[in-house]
Amino acid sequence: MSAIGVTPAQNLAKRPSRRPAIDVARGLALLAMAAYHGSWDATYFGLAGFDLLGDPLWLAARTAILSSFLLLAGIGLVLASRDGIDAGRFLRRLGRVAAGAAAVSAASYALFPDSPIFFGVLHHIVVASVIGLAFxxxxxxxxxxxxxxxxxxxxxxGFPLFDSPWLRWIGLTSVAPDSNDYVPLLPWIGGVLAGIGLGRLWPRLGEGVAVTGRAARLLAFGGRHSLAVYLLHQPLLFGIAWAAAQLMPVETPAVREFQASCVASCEGAGVARATCAANCGCVQSELARNGLWEGFVANRLDERDRRGLQAAVAACSKP
Structure with a gap:
């Protein structure tokens, strides 16, 4: 397939060289995202009590991490197109990201059917990359x-029209949909466009910056293979958190507080303490397994989640 803007021969001669400093920045963003996902996994399995959905610091961290990824995606698009876009290379990259997005959706529908990832960061990058070509x-x-x-x-x-399952990817919803990673076109395409604008404003950004030291080289390596790192790190961290939850007792302050309150209430109904302790531990484990523990601790269960809580209590109360 011929290139857009230059001939195939010119593309071969002018293929843009990488800028290691940009790769290091992307590697740092990946490291921050891994830390965030690790915290989410620990909370999901009841190993920690981070309020990721309500604490302003955690919300700011998520915004900063996600914005950095999208900003770097925009800068990368400018660097890749400064001598003209190689259509074949662009489409191959786009296909890999789209395949990764599909894999993430498939896994999330299997693991979290009540809050699947239907338009997460990879889905966003696919759409934003195409739109970004116009800018x-x-x-x-x-x-x-x-x-x-x-x-x-x-x-x-926000408008009710965009609450439709077919339009939620655009954003502008009146009610945020249940999803473990929701990155709609609006407002987040602003990050990609900002990266394009900055890349145009400073075309030599990151040029000539040497990357030395083992840590920097490792970050640059991760940045060069960001899609693979992104797809592999969360299953690895999720598996580690799951294994830790099976091997060690979950005794965070939130768990201890729940256990004490639950056992006291149960004993007040005339049930033996040992039975109450077992039932309450069962309920906490069920809430963590079904992804309801974080919302329960933060007192943010919606009607569907409360039905899940009732089902957990009923299942754990069976003789």
């Missing part, structure tokens, strides 16, 4: 203005 040659000020508008509209507007 890769525009003046930086135009792209940055559109980025700001996307963030403003996406964070301030």
């Amino acid at each position: 890769a040659r525009l003046p930086a000020i135009v792209t940055l203005a559109v980025a700001a508008a996307a963030v403003l509209v996406g964070t301030t507007q």
Whole structure:
């Protein structure tokens, strides 16, 4: 397939060289994301009590990590297209990311059928990369203005029309859908467009910066293979957290508080203490296994989640 903007021969001669500093930045973003996902896994299995959905610091951390990924995706698009887009290379990369997004969705539907990932960060990057091509040659000020508008509209507007399962990927929903990773087009495309704008504004960004030291080289390696690292790190961390939950007793402050309150209430109903302790431990384990523990601790269970809580209590109370 011929290239867009230059001939195949020119593409071979002008294929953009990597900038290790950008790879290091991408590696740092991956490291931060792994730390966040590790915290989510620990909370999911009841090994920790992080309030990832309510604590402003955790919310800010998620925003910063995700924004850095999308910003770097935009910068990378500019670097890849500065001598013209090689359509074949672009489509192959897009296909790999799309395949990764499909794999993430399939796994999430199997593990978390009540909160699957239908439009997460990889899905977003696929769509935003295609849209971003229209901005890769525009003046930086135009792209940055559109980025700001996307963030403003996406964070301030919401309409019931966009609550439809077919339109939720756009954003602008009046009620946030249940998903373990929801990165709609608006406002998050603002991050990709901001990266494109910055890449156009500073075309030599990261150029000539030497990467030395084992840690920096390791980060750069991760950044060069970011898709593989992204797809592999969460199953690995999830498995480690699951194994830890099976091997050690879960005794976080939140678990201890729940156990004490639950046992006291149960004993007040005339049930033996040993039976109460076993039933309450069973309920906590069921909540963690079904992804309800974090919402329960934060007192943010919706109607469907409360039905799940009732089902756990009923299952654990059977003789």
